[in-house]
Amino acid sequence: MPYLLRRLGFYIVAAWVAITFNFFIPRAMPGNAVQGIMAKFPSLTPAASAALTAMLGVGKGGSIWHQYVTYLNNVLHLNFGVDVSSFPASVSSILGAAIPWTLILIGSATVIAFVLGTGLGILSGWRYGGTLDRVLPGLMFLQAIPYFFVALLLVDLLATHGHILPASQGYTPGIFTPGWTWGFISNAVEHSILPALTIVLTSIAGWMLQMRNVMITTIGDDYVIAAQAKGLSSRRVVVTYAARNAILPQLQGFGLALGAVVSGALVMELVFSYPGIGLLLYNSVTSNDYPMMQAVFLVITFTVLLANMIVDTVIVFVDPRARAKEAS
C-alpha cells in the first residue's frame, strides 16, 4: 500500500478515536451535564436542551448506538450544536471566527522556530564542543519553562514596563475592524509579535537540541567520514551528507512535538487575551460550556492530524525511501 495512504488510514483511526472519546466522556461522567447547563443558563430554550442532549446526550434519544451514529453524522457535517454561553449562536460560527487567529499565529511561529532551531542544531551538532554548546544549559532552561510563564515575563518586560508592544488582544478594537485593510493587518501583526516571540523562544530549544543530537550521531557514520576523507568541502559534507540525513528524524519528530507546541501555545493565548482557540477553550472552561470545550478539542485534534499529514507528504518528497515506497 502506498505510504501516504497508510498514513492517512492511521490519521482516520486517530480522528475516530478522538471523536469517540468526545462522545463517551460526557456520557460516562457522573451527573447530568445537560441539566447542569440548563440550570446555569436560564436563557436556553427547550430546543437548545434537545440539541444539547444530542451532543452530550444523557438518557434520551434512542439507543446509545443510535446516538453515536447521529453524533458521528453531526461531527462529519461540522455541526457542533448551539453555544450555551452565547446562545443562540452556533458553536461552529464562534469557532470559525477564532480559528484563523490561532492558525496563523501558531502556524507561522512554529515554522519559524522549526527552521531556526533546525539550522542552529545543524551548526551546533557539526561543531560540538564549540561556542554554540555554551548556551546548552540556557536552552534546557528555555525548554523547561511553561509557555505561559514566558508570555507573562515578556508582557511584563516589553509591554507593561517597556511600552514597546501591545500587551494583549489580537488587534485594537474600536479603532480597527477585522478586514483586509492595511491598517488592520499591520495592527494585528504588531499585536502578534509578542505571542509569536513566546512560541519561538520556548520551542526553538527543543528543535535545536534534538537536531544537534541527531547530527552528532549522524556525523559519526561512515559515509560522512568517507565524504570528508574524499576531501569534499565542509559545507558540502554538512549540507548534502550529514544534515540531509539527520533532518529525516527531525521531520518525523515534528508531527508529534506539534501536539505539545499547540498545547503550550493555547494556554499562552489567555495571557495575551489573544482572540483564538486557546482563549475560547479557557472561556468555555470558566463558564462550564461543555459543547464548546468538546468542539475545541476536536478542531485542535483535526488540525494537528492535518499538519501531520502535511509533514508526511513533505517526507515523501525529502526521503527517497518514502518516494520509492509511494511509487510502488
Add this chain to the structure above:
Amino acid sequence: MTAAPTISADPGAVTRKPRRVRFAGWHRMPTKAKAGAIILGFFVLVGIFGPLLAPYAPSLQNPALSASLQGPSGAHWLGTTQSGQDVLSQVLTGIRLTLEVGFLVGVISTVLSVIIGVAAAYLGGFWDELISLVCNVFLVIPALPLLVILLGYLSSKGQWPTIIVLSFLGWAWGARVIRAQSLAIRNRDFVSSAREVGERTWRIIVFEIIPNQVSLIAASFVGSVLYAIGASVALSFIGVASLNTWSLGTILYWAQNGNALQVGAWWWFVPPGVVVAIIGTALVMLNSGVDELGNPRLRDAHNASKAAGHWIKPADPTAVVTGFAPPAGGLSRFTRSFSRQSALEGAKGGRN
C-alpha cells in the same frame, strides 16, 4: 547499547548473570546529570520541609489595605498578593503539591508503560499491532485539550482526578520505547538461554528483561515527571485543576486572576514560575545524562565539550531511540515498527 554477551560454545555462559546494562554509578554520571539531581534533591527537601518553614499560613489574608500587593520586604520576602497573602509561604507550600503530583503521575504512568510495553513485546502479533496503534494514537492526539475536557467534567475534588487523568494520558510514550527495547532484549542470547533452561515467562520478564532496561525506565520516569509537572501547572493555571489547595500552578492562577501582570506585581507570578522552570531544567538535565549514558556518541560529545545532550518529551521517540541504538543495530528496526519508518520499510522491518 552494549553488545550481547556471546555464549557461543561456552557452556558456562548459560548460568551467567545478565549484565546490568548501563547502570552507572554516581561518579560516572555526566556533570549535568549530577547538577540536575542535586537541584531536584534540593526541591524535594523544600517540598518536604517547606510547609513547616513557611512564615505564614499560605491562605492567611490580611485585610489591611497597606498589606495588599506589597513588593518584597523584610516581613514578606516575596511580597504579598492582592488580599495580603504571603507569596513566599504560598511558594513553599505549593512546591510540595506540585512535586507530589509530578512524582505520583511519574510512578503510575511508568508502571503502566512497563506493563503495556512488555506485554506488547511478549504477546506479539495482533495484540502488539493493536497496542502499538493505541500508543501512536495517544501520542498524536494533543493532550492538553483532552485533559481539559476530562477535568472539566470531573469538576475536581482534590488532586486525584488530575493525577489519574494525567497518568491515563501519559503512558504511551514510555510504553512505545519500552516495547522496542523489550523486543530487542527478548532476542538476546542470555534470554534465549534462560528460556532454554526452562524459566517461566514471568520470571524471564521480571528478572531478565526489566532489569536490563532500568536506565530506559528511569529515563521514562523522569520524562513523565517533567510532563506531569508541566501539564499540572498549565491545567491549574487555566483553572481546571483543584483550586482549594496550594500548588505552584494555583498561585499563578490567582496571580493571573488578580491582574498581577496589569498592576506590575512581578513578585506574585515570577517566583512560582521560576521555581517550575528550575525544577523542569533539573529534570531535563537529569534526563540528558541518562541519554548520554546510553549513547556513546553523545558521550564523546560530552567529553569534548562538557556539554550534555537532552531528551525531549513528548517529541517522537524514534529520534531519541535512534540515538540509543548503534547505527546498524537491531534496535532501530524495532523502534520504527509502526512509526513512520515502519511504513517505509514495509514487510521487511517486521516484528522479529
